[in-house]
Amino acid sequence: MLCQHCGVNEATTYYKQNINGQVSEMHLCSACAQKLTGGFGGMGFSPTLQSFWGDSTVLQPGLGGGRRCRTCGMTESELRRTARAGCADCYQNFADILTPYIHTRQGSTAHVGSAPAQEQSDPVAALRAKLGDAIASEQYEEAARLRDEIRRLEGEQQ
Amino acid sequence: MSTFTQKGGFTDLAATTRVRLARNVRGYTYRGLGLGEYKEIADKVWTALQSAPAIASDFTMTEVRAGSREAAALVEKHLISPDLARKGGYLIASTDGGAAIMVGEEDHIRLQVLGTGLCPKECMETARRLAGLLESQIQLDYDEKLGYLTACPSNLGTGLRASVMLHLPVLAAYGGLPQMMSWAGRQGFTVRGAYGEGSKATGSFFQLSNQITLGLSEDAIIDKLIDAATGVIEAEKKAREQLRTRDEIGLSDKVCRAAGTLKTARCIDTAEALECLSYALIGLQMGYLRGVPAQDIMAAEQAVRPVLLGGTAGERDVKRAAFLRAVSEKLEVLD
Ligand SMILES: [Zn+2]
Ligand SMILES: [Zn+2]
Numbered sequence: 001m002l003c004q005h006c007g008v009n010e011a012t013t014y015y016k017q018n019i020n021g022q023v024s025e026m027h028l029c030s031a032c033a034q035k036l037t038g039g040f041g042g043m044g045f046s047p048t049l050q051s052f053w054g055d056s057t058v059l060q061p062g063l064g065g066g067r068r069c070r071t072c073g074m075t076e077s078e079l080r081r082t083a084r085a086g087c088a089d090c091y092q093n094f095a096d097i098l099t100p101y102i103h104t105r106q107g108s109t110a111h112v113g114s115a116p117a118q119e120q121s122d123p124v125a126a127l128r129a130k131l132g133d134a135i136a137s138e139q140y141e142e143a144a145r146l147r148d149e150i151r152r153l154e155g156e157q158q
Numbered sequence: 159m160s161t162f163t164q165k166g167g168f169t170d171l172a173a174t175t176r177v178r179l180a181r182n183v184r185g186y187t188y189r190g191l192g193l194g195e196y197k198e199i200a201d202k203v204w205t206a207l208q209s210a211p212a213i214a215s216d217f218t219m220t221e222v223r224a225g226s227r228e229a230a231a232l233v234e235k236h237l238i239s240p241d242l243a244r245k246g247g248y249l250i251a252s253t254d255g256g257a258a259i260m261v262g263e264e265d266h267i268r269l270q271v272l273g274t275g276l277c278p279k280e281c282m283e284t285a286r287r288l289a290g291l292l293e294s295q296i297q298l299d300y301d302e303k304l305g306y307l308t309a310c311p312s313n314l315g316t317g318l319r320a321s322v323m324l325h326l327p328v329l330a331a332y333g334g335l336p337q338m339m340s341w342a343g344r345q346g347f348t349v350r351g352a353y354g355e356g357s358k359a360t361g362s363f364f365q366l367s368n369q370i371t372l373g374l375s376e377d378a379i380i381d382k383l384i385d386a387a388t389g390v391i392e393a394e395k396k397a398r399e400q401l402r403t404r405d406e407i408g409l410s411d412k413v414c415r416a417a418g419t420l421k422t423a424r425c426i427d428t429a430e431a432l433e434c435l436s437y438a439l440i441g442l443q444m445g446y447l448r449g450v451p452a453q454d455i456m457a458a459e460q461a462v463r464p465v466l467l468g469g470t471a472g473e474r475d476v477k478r479a480a481f482l483r484a485v486s487e488k489l490e491v492l493d
Contacts (some may be wrong), residue, residue, distance in 0.1 A: 013184075052412055062218030071187065071325065072187035072189060072190070073190075074189070082309055084309050085307070085308075085309055085311065086187055086188055086189045087186075088182065088307045091301065097374075098311060101311060102311045102372065105311060106311070106370055106371065107370060107373060108370075108372050109303065109304070109372070110303055111301075111303060111314070111316070111372055111377075112315070112358060112371055112373055112378075113315065113373070113374070113376050113377075114250075114286070114303070114376060116300050117294055120422060129375050132373055132378070132490045133375050133378050136373075136378050138375055144178055152163055
């Protein structure tokens, strides 16, 4: 079978990913596997493969751990196994497990975009949204300008 | 009555667009909730909608009874997920089916807006308007850093899943899919067979949707989806032209025979119906056929599915054929 990424070399590596219960598979040659997993550094913006790594190596579903979320009763081992939060507080209580998982899976851990009206009074949040867009669309001058603006506002707030 | 169903372009290749926002209500956990709690949440949603009477008058609230036939039909219409049909919950939907708020999914609230053709921007705008209405009345789980909190970390941030259902028969038949999927993957999108595992007759429909929900704004996700969908549509069109160059007789033969079957069959099963409709769509786009809008054929794609037709298998095949003859009555073969 040929590599599904380059369509040229013979596939030597097989990947499987599970997104929201939808399982899909990929056959890759070693060069493409290297490129897709290594070439993106630690940024994790290769969703196809990173979600696979995310589920298996970041969450470590085999691990137990006796912690339990006091709000919803979610245990550490169940959280690792299901990759689901049981309530809003789980994101605090299991931050050490979920933050790296979110990072590999989403390539980011900082929200950009709309917020409920009651949260919108913060001008820094609005600027952060713009900064995210600027970086995503590779407008680095604009991004630098926004970053300075955010630093300035944050300095004023403190 | 207002229209919530949006309309977009590329109707000969893009069947539908769907924008979905996931939200959770503050004070409730994401697991172990019963129908009573879902009813409380549904009532909150209902009350929030009433603050805009002009909008509210278009919505109705129904209980989705776990495992019921009605629930299965709602799944076929893409109004609720299979998960909700199994567990039960509530559906608050606009009369035209264009906007729907599901209560009792993995997340408390899933708000979705549907459209025909490629119209992510229009769907997003309506979804934003409705979400704003809910948010003005209901306290939601929101974190400054992680955005809207969801049960699955893969929905965090915007909670936005935007998708386009594309008809890609030639890419699918001639092995172009893996390459297209990995291309889409590199843009942060996934491509899935539209009717999932276990159902063979997919009619070559594939759903393209964003995988990243955190760290990009809603507008950036929507823009990227439009770019990705356009890229895939171009790839399918190119594959069709290559096929035309390689084997014009073979291609036009299949298209014209399909048109004949649609116009004359007295009894037809789902698989053959989907195959013929698929060729009819190719024929319309490539100029072998005319006379019927592509979106009518797209709509027929949904309507011929067993759950929506009802009756026994034999009755369905006859009903389906009659329906297809009506849809394709004005379909003409061009010489
Ligand atoms: Zn390769
Ligand atoms: Zn919890």
